Amino acid sequence: MHPAPSVILFTVLSGLGFGLLAMLGLGAAPVTGWAAFVAYGAGFGLAVAGLLASTFHLGNPQRALRAFTQWRTSWLSREAWASVAALGLMAPVAASAVFMGRLMPALGAVAAVLCLITVLTTSMIYTQLRTVPRWNHWTTPALFFGHAVAGGALLAGLGNAPILLGLLGLFMALSFRAGDARFAERGHTLATATGLGHGKVRSFAPPHTGTNYLMREMIHVVGRKHALKLRVIAVLFAAVLPAVALVLLPAGLATTLVAAAFHLIGAFAGRWLFFAEAEHVVGLYYGKR
């Protein structure tokens, strides 16, 4: 799948933002006043920046409000509702902590759950696609949750952040490894795609001499040769280095920022791979993955 920068930015930043807001809403880091302003500001900023970035890949973004209509069937529509509900409920919690110095644990918990539901809906957009076997598995929501919870704990400065980052590293490695064989396991081949199973089938001539939307969008092979190195970089930067930094460096804003910078580099690398390594079954018709 084509790793569109807008979608990578969206999923990484909004996932991190909603993860941070969830931690704050649950009262894991009971901040008030200026500290709360910075913390909630970062959470809202990341979440909203991500959501805005997601509209950049639309062909007709002026109609984006229509995406709220099909929540009964569409995970994308559910994501729109969940994100607005989470941010809407989190707003009074944030305002109360910042301006009145008072925590709102009950409403905060509800808003935190909505933040995590938003992350779930984002991950389900990919998980639901049977056409992309690598995504069509429970490890996808697990990976997105791992990023949100560990990244959120890191930004919120929680004491257990190193442990959560360690778990994230495991999730990342697991989903990389588990995804490798799934295309073959599902049994999709050029023979099932064409029904021409009475012999060995190969693509003899493509339907067009140039490229097209399908090939640009769903058959992306650039960078796969560096996949293994990028996997190591992703796990190292997203999970290992920030956890080590948090353990070894004295606690404080500077340490959090250093760890967060490491984490973001790794998260972007990992999310780039999430798309670049995903193979769509339509590639079979072109004799490519």
Next chain:
Amino acid sequence: MTALPPPSAKKLGLVIDLDTCVGCHACVTACKGWNDQGYGAPLSDQDAWGANPSGTFLNRVHSYEVTPETGAPQLVHFPKSCLHCENAPCVTVCPTGASYKRAEDGIVLVNESACIGCGLCAWACPYGARELDQAAGVMKKCTLCVDRIYNENLPEVDRVPACVRTCPAGARHFGDLGDPDSAVSQLVAERGGMELMPEQGTRPVNRYLPPRPKDRLEETAPLAPLLDIQATGFAGWLDRLLDRI
């Protein structure tokens, strides 16, 4: 709503005969021609006369080589367009309701004025039947020429999809696959019409008729007796003599 309607009795679709298709791409041209000027946004091309031409098509013809266990490889031309699936994953993923399946005849369509161009439906389709038009920013797909098949302004012979009307080989058939007595259903029953990628669970309406097995030459060669020349007379004596030396 992008919820799928209950299965319709009428299931309009195509039956494509892979045995007959000669790979001329006339259906591709006819499809682009018709759908460029009627229903919805025109099918745009980018860099059409340049070095890297690319464009929106609703129907494309692949060519595959099938090599059997024994015998010569066979070339199979393979037209591919929307299969109007009964369990269409492209419909349910749509966040805006632009993508829908008609309850009355099962045709899968896009309401272009509601499409935000997110591309998720194209991701959900295993067959590559949907292409996002780069000029209009909306999703394009085969409409089964919904603006021809019910169009009473056209002569009756033209009330079939443009690809079917134009096919010079008669490899494309249009009809109601929900009616077991229709010509297309009978063709599917006779020839063992198949679904594409059935393991995806999309239950496509369109069917493909497999290529018939190739004829085999008989093992006996009619000229063989003529090659078995027995020398007689002087030549025969010489032949036996030379054998003995």
